[in-house]
Amino acid sequence: MRKTELPAPVFIVAPMGRSGTNYLKSMLETHPDLYFVDVLEDYLNVGANHLSDYADGVFKMWEAMDGGSYTGLGTVSRDDMLAVIGDALLSLIGGDKDPTRRPLSKSPVAGDWPVGLRLFPDANYLLIIRDPRSIAESFLNVRSAWSLSFTLEHLASSWVQRMRLITQTLADHQDAVRDGRIMTIRYEKLVADPAPVLNGVLERIGLPPFPDGSAPDTNFPVIGSSFGIRTEEGRVDFTPQPKPDDFDPRRRWADWTPDQHKRFNRICGSMMKKWGYEPI
Template sequence: MMICPTRGKPFFLFIGVVSILFLLSVLVKITRDNDTEEGYERRGAHIISGTVKMEKHTFGNITFDNNSPFIFIGGMPRSGTTLMRSMMDAHPLVRCGEETRVIPRILSLRNQWKKSEREWRRLQEAGVTEELLDAAITAFVNHIIVGHGTLAERLCNKDPFTLKSTLYLSRVYPNAKFLLMIRDGRATIHSVITRKVTITGFDLTNFKQCLQRWNAGIELMYKQCMEVGPGRCMVVHYEKLVLHPRSMMEKILKFLDIPWNETVLHHEQFIGKKISLSKVERSSDQVVKPVNLDALTKWVGHIPDDVVKNMAKIAPMLRVLGYDPNANPPNYGTPDAEVLKKTEDVHIHGKEWYQKAVAVVNDPKRVDAPIIQ
């Protein structure tokens, strides 16, 4: 069963129609260009022995295509993907931007076509080959990544569910790298429920069911990350990023072949400047603040007793990912001194940070009240 974020049927009906129309336009363009060898090689997708050479997008001196070293950030919702992209966005050579929402949708459509043997056979009989679909899908993804924000030397996409398609993306983007955000599932689901983050298939009144859905979703993403391999997919634990941001960002930037820059440790200074936030994303009010410890253990004491007792059976991926399902509260580690200092600042100047958080959301009621010392 597909797991996708939802905002209601009208929204996804619109997104689905737009996505399909775009794909159709790309397929028509490729077919027309294929009528003449010159036009085909000059403008369209060049398909040779199963390899897709996509149309290039050039802006100034920067050229992007499916051979570009794009960065894909994903994971289950409420696992730190927005914090990760904000820290990356603070780097002068990188631009991620807000969630596009349409990229995971188009990948989901492709997965549905592929899973249905009858539908896939019909596509092949119609001349809509896998190579042709790859060309259309990567053209769509390229346009969205390149066009939905300002340009930078390195571009990245942050859509949580995009990493359900890590294997596919690793094939059509041979130079791309992936950051899979991992967070304690108990914290993730507590956040999903308390912040009322609607996700298809998740019953927000049932903690156990949500945790089981989290387990299935993260298992799929984790297995694909492992299959792609550590050279291209890096697992990033949210807790480690919060506790040790400097050492973690050093590892992440090295993995991505991006030079170190101190700005990644001070993303809050670039909110509203280099970093733009969506007023409808549920994490926007949190990432206006510096990296702090407040969200790590909010879930403790808020999980039903029967779920706590059977945690290891309900969510076996907790142990696979390095969490102790029986630790309540958990011990994630000792924070760095600079994190303690920033957390203290968030508390001392709670009202000021609260006002900044309210300014970046549509619904101020969802912003947590400041902790006054």
């Protein structure tokens, strides 16, 4: 049984990097009832299937010993065990520092999301979705050591593979979607008109809207753009930067050639349409 009542965490997840998790996180952490945890990206769902296997293994042994009548502090289940582990993980990343506010965390991947829902049964998951063509163009423009091997085909394949898993998870957990435990946020809508998007999210997760006049607007600083200012080493700069007048990250692919569109569409055109992004 869980012995602590930690504030319910708010996790931002995405199908892959360059989806806008930093942008959404930076906006939400300005809300007075949220604070960001101690790690930049938590990755707590990555490999979570191993924790599920662990719980299964322990309970199989218990059930074999006493015929399934283990009670401890009242009847416990595999999900109870996972929730206790989730509390420990949340504490580890600083999610228990302020009992008056809810911890906010983010990861650029959803990972083993179905297990994450069991590890953190009180959490709200905010899934941010961005046009995969803009994601790909952003990755190709990062020009860092870990992106040098990326190709358009590789990025398209990664996105569609992860979106298949996310689509299946949403279909399998419609109760969590209805209850607001899982919310989908369109990056393009967030960029175009942040305040109503953010306040809609806050309402769904049980928090008050931003105080009058304090909600982030379209002039919110640029955070970690691959087309923004670089550090002296040439890396993406994740410190807030003033938004240039011509800054528009919603159509990074506007200058793609017909051949680029054809190559991209061949791999993930149908999944793009499924998620409301019309292939060119």
